[in-house]
Amino acid sequence: MTEIRNPILPGFNPDPSILRVGDDYYIATSSFEWYPGVQIHHSRDLVNWRLVKRPLDRASQLDMRGDPDSGGIWAPCLTWSDGLFWLIYTDVKRRDGAWKDSHNYLVTAPAIEGPWSDPVYLNSSGFDPSLFHDEDGRKYLLNMIWDHNRTKGDKFGGIVIQEYSVKERRLVGPIRNIYRGTDRKFTEGPHLYRRDGWYYLLTAEGGTGYDHAVTMARSRDLFGPYETDPAKHLLTASGTQSYLQRAGHADIVETQDGEHYMVHLCSRPLDATRGIPVDGKDIHADDVRRSPLGRETAIQKLIWEPGEFPRLAHGGNAPADTVPAPDLPPHPFEPEPKLSRFSPEGLPSAFQWLRTPEPERLFSLSERPGALRLFGRESPGSQFDHALVARRQVDFAFRAETEIDMTPGDYQHYAGLISWYGRFKFHYLAVTADEAGARVLTVYSCPANWPDPRVEYPVEPIPLPETGTVRLGCDVDGAALRFRYAIDGGDWQDLGIELDQSAISDEAGNGPGNNFTGAFIGICAHDSSGRGRHADFLSFLYEPR
Structure with a gap:
C-alpha cells in the first residue's frame, strides 16, 4: 500500500484549505506578507503536490505595503460551487495589541489558473473566514469574531455566521454567534460540512503553538446550538513527543471513493530536548522548541461513520508521520530544479x-x-x-x-x-x-x-x-x-x-x-x-x- 509521508507541503505552508473538484485536489495556504498572495497546490493522488497558482497578484486584489511582519494574508478558504472557484481571504493590517484590523474579501474564478476576479469586500469583524455552500444553494460566511473588550483570557469571541447574497455581492441578514468553543480557548479556523442530516463545524483551538488542536461540534440546525464532540479534540500533538507538533487548523475532503482525509498545519521543531549546540553552548532551554521551516501542511486519514463524529484512522488524536494513501493512480510531478x-x-x-x-x-x-x-x-x-x-x-x-x-x-x-x-x-x-x-x-x-x-x-x-x-x-x-x-x-x-x-x-x-x-x-x-x-x-x- 502506498503511504503518504508528512508533511505533504514542507516549509512555510500553514492554515490549509482542501478541495476536490472531480479528480483534482487543491490546497490553499496562507502567505502572510509575501506577494503574490495565497499559495494553491494541486494533486491527483494526495501524495504528490505541485504549486500551480498564487491568485492575488495585482493591486486591485491586494496591496500589503505597511502590513506588519506575519500580517497580510491569513487562512484562505477555497471552495467550488456554481461552476466557480470561490476564494475567501483576510488581509491583516494590524495584529498586535487590543485591536485587530483584519479585512475579509472574496474573489472567484472559472479555473484555478484564473482569471481571478477583483475582490468583494465582506467584513472586518475577525479573521479565518470560510464560505459554506448549503444544499439549498444559499451561502454563508463564517469567521471568528474579535472581542477587544475582553479584559481576561483571550479575545476570541466565538464563531459567527452571516448569509452572503450572490446577487447583491454583500453579506445580508443577522449575524449569529453559533459556537464559543471549549476550555482550550482561542477558537478560530471554522469550516462547515453537511452530512447525514447534521451540520458539522470544524474549528482550531489552543492558539497556533504547542497546545494547538482541532475541535469538532455539530447541530441539526445551521444556526445551532452546536454540541461539542465528546472526545473534544479530533487532533492535537499537545503533551506528546510526536514528530509533528503544533497540529491544528484543519479541513476535510472526501475522495472519489468516499474516503475522508483531513489536512492540518503542523511544525517540525529541531530536537531541543537535549539543547541545540551552537559554538559549544546550548542556544536555548530544553523546554523551548524552534521550527525554522515554520508551520507546514500535513494530512491524516479519517474514519467517518454515518451519524458519528470522525476519528483518526490510526486511533487516538495525535498526528501520524505517515498515513495510507487512497487507491488512486500515482501522479508524480517533475522535481523542482536546483x-x-x-x-x-x-x-x-x-x-x-x-x-x-x-x-x-x-x-x-x-x-x-x-x-x-x-x-x-x-x-x-x-x-x-x-x-x-x-x-x-x-x-x-x-x-x-x-x-x-x-x-x-x-x-x-x-x-x-x-x-x-x-x-x-x-x-x-x-x-x-x-x-x-x-x-x-x-x-x-x-x-x-x-x-x-x-x-x-x-x-x-x-x-x-x-x-x-x-x-x-x-x-x-x-x-x-x-x-x-x-x-x-x-x-x-x-x-x-x-x-x-x-x-x-x-x-x-x-x-x-x-x-x-x-x-x-x-x-x-x-x-x-x-x-x-x-x-x-x-x-x-x-x-x-
Missing part, C-alpha cells in the same frame, strides 16, 4: 517578494538579460518598499548559492544573500563599501535577541576586488548556518563563523507579538540613501543536503 536561471519570462515559481503589488520598483528581469536586477530600496526593517526576492526553506539541511555583480556606490548601498524570517530575524551576507569607498564583504545578523533586537556584525569587513562578480554561499545544518564566498572563479572561503539558524523561526524571540511564517533563503538589495542603485544576480541554487 539551479534557477533568470529570464524575462518571469521569476522561477518558488520565489516571492514582500508586500508590494508594484514589483517593477523592486526588480527587473529584462534590463540585463540573464540576470535578476534588484533595485536597492529601503532598509531590511522596511514594511513598505523592500527589494528582497526569496524562496522557502523546505529542508533542515541545505546549501544555497548565488552570483552577484555589483559596484556599491558607498556604504549605504549593500546587497547579497540572506536567510530571512522577518525584520528582526535574519542573517545577511552583503557586498557593500567601506567609508573610503572600497568594496568589501560583511555580515549583518539580527538573531531575535529580545527585547533589544540590534543588528550584530560578527565579522570584520573582508576586502574584495574593485570589480567582478562574487559568489556568495551558505550552508545550513539544523540550527547552524555558515557563510562562504568566492571571487574570480577561485575556491570557496569560509567566513569562520557559525550563526544561529534556529533564530530564523516562529518561536525565536518574544516580540513584537507572535510569528507565523517560516524561514526563507534569497537575495536582496538595499540603498539607504534613496538613490535606488542596483545589484545584478546571475543565478540562484538551492540544494538539499
Whole structure:
C-alpha cells in the first residue's frame, strides 16, 4: 500500500484549505506578507503536490505595503460551487495589541489558473473566514469574531455566521454567534460540512503553538446550538513527543471513493530536548522548541461513520508521520530544479517578494538579460518598499548559492544573500563599501535577541576586488548556518563563523507579538540613501543536503 509521508507541503505552508473538484485536489495556504498572495497546490493522488497558482497578484486584489511582519494574508478558504472557484481571504493590517484590523474579501474564478476576479469586500469583524455552500444553494460566511473588550483570557469571541447574497455581492441578514468553543480557548479556523442530516463545524483551538488542536461540534440546525464532540479534540500533538507538533487548523475532503482525509498545519521543531549546540553552548532551554521551516501542511486519514463524529484512522488524536494513501493512480510531478536561471519570462515559481503589488520598483528581469536586477530600496526593517526576492526553506539541511555583480556606490548601498524570517530575524551576507569607498564583504545578523533586537556584525569587513562578480554561499545544518564566498572563479572561503539558524523561526524571540511564517533563503538589495542603485544576480541554487 502506498503511504503518504508528512508533511505533504514542507516549509512555510500553514492554515490549509482542501478541495476536490472531480479528480483534482487543491490546497490553499496562507502567505502572510509575501506577494503574490495565497499559495494553491494541486494533486491527483494526495501524495504528490505541485504549486500551480498564487491568485492575488495585482493591486486591485491586494496591496500589503505597511502590513506588519506575519500580517497580510491569513487562512484562505477555497471552495467550488456554481461552476466557480470561490476564494475567501483576510488581509491583516494590524495584529498586535487590543485591536485587530483584519479585512475579509472574496474573489472567484472559472479555473484555478484564473482569471481571478477583483475582490468583494465582506467584513472586518475577525479573521479565518470560510464560505459554506448549503444544499439549498444559499451561502454563508463564517469567521471568528474579535472581542477587544475582553479584559481576561483571550479575545476570541466565538464563531459567527452571516448569509452572503450572490446577487447583491454583500453579506445580508443577522449575524449569529453559533459556537464559543471549549476550555482550550482561542477558537478560530471554522469550516462547515453537511452530512447525514447534521451540520458539522470544524474549528482550531489552543492558539497556533504547542497546545494547538482541532475541535469538532455539530447541530441539526445551521444556526445551532452546536454540541461539542465528546472526545473534544479530533487532533492535537499537545503533551506528546510526536514528530509533528503544533497540529491544528484543519479541513476535510472526501475522495472519489468516499474516503475522508483531513489536512492540518503542523511544525517540525529541531530536537531541543537535549539543547541545540551552537559554538559549544546550548542556544536555548530544553523546554523551548524552534521550527525554522515554520508551520507546514500535513494530512491524516479519517474514519467517518454515518451519524458519528470522525476519528483518526490510526486511533487516538495525535498526528501520524505517515498515513495510507487512497487507491488512486500515482501522479508524480517533475522535481523542482536546483539551479534557477533568470529570464524575462518571469521569476522561477518558488520565489516571492514582500508586500508590494508594484514589483517593477523592486526588480527587473529584462534590463540585463540573464540576470535578476534588484533595485536597492529601503532598509531590511522596511514594511513598505523592500527589494528582497526569496524562496522557502523546505529542508533542515541545505546549501544555497548565488552570483552577484555589483559596484556599491558607498556604504549605504549593500546587497547579497540572506536567510530571512522577518525584520528582526535574519542573517545577511552583503557586498557593500567601506567609508573610503572600497568594496568589501560583511555580515549583518539580527538573531531575535529580545527585547533589544540590534543588528550584530560578527565579522570584520573582508576586502574584495574593485570589480567582478562574487559568489556568495551558505550552508545550513539544523540550527547552524555558515557563510562562504568566492571571487574570480577561485575556491570557496569560509567566513569562520557559525550563526544561529534556529533564530530564523516562529518561536525565536518574544516580540513584537507572535510569528507565523517560516524561514526563507534569497537575495536582496538595499540603498539607504534613496538613490535606488542596483545589484545584478546571475543565478540562484538551492540544494538539499
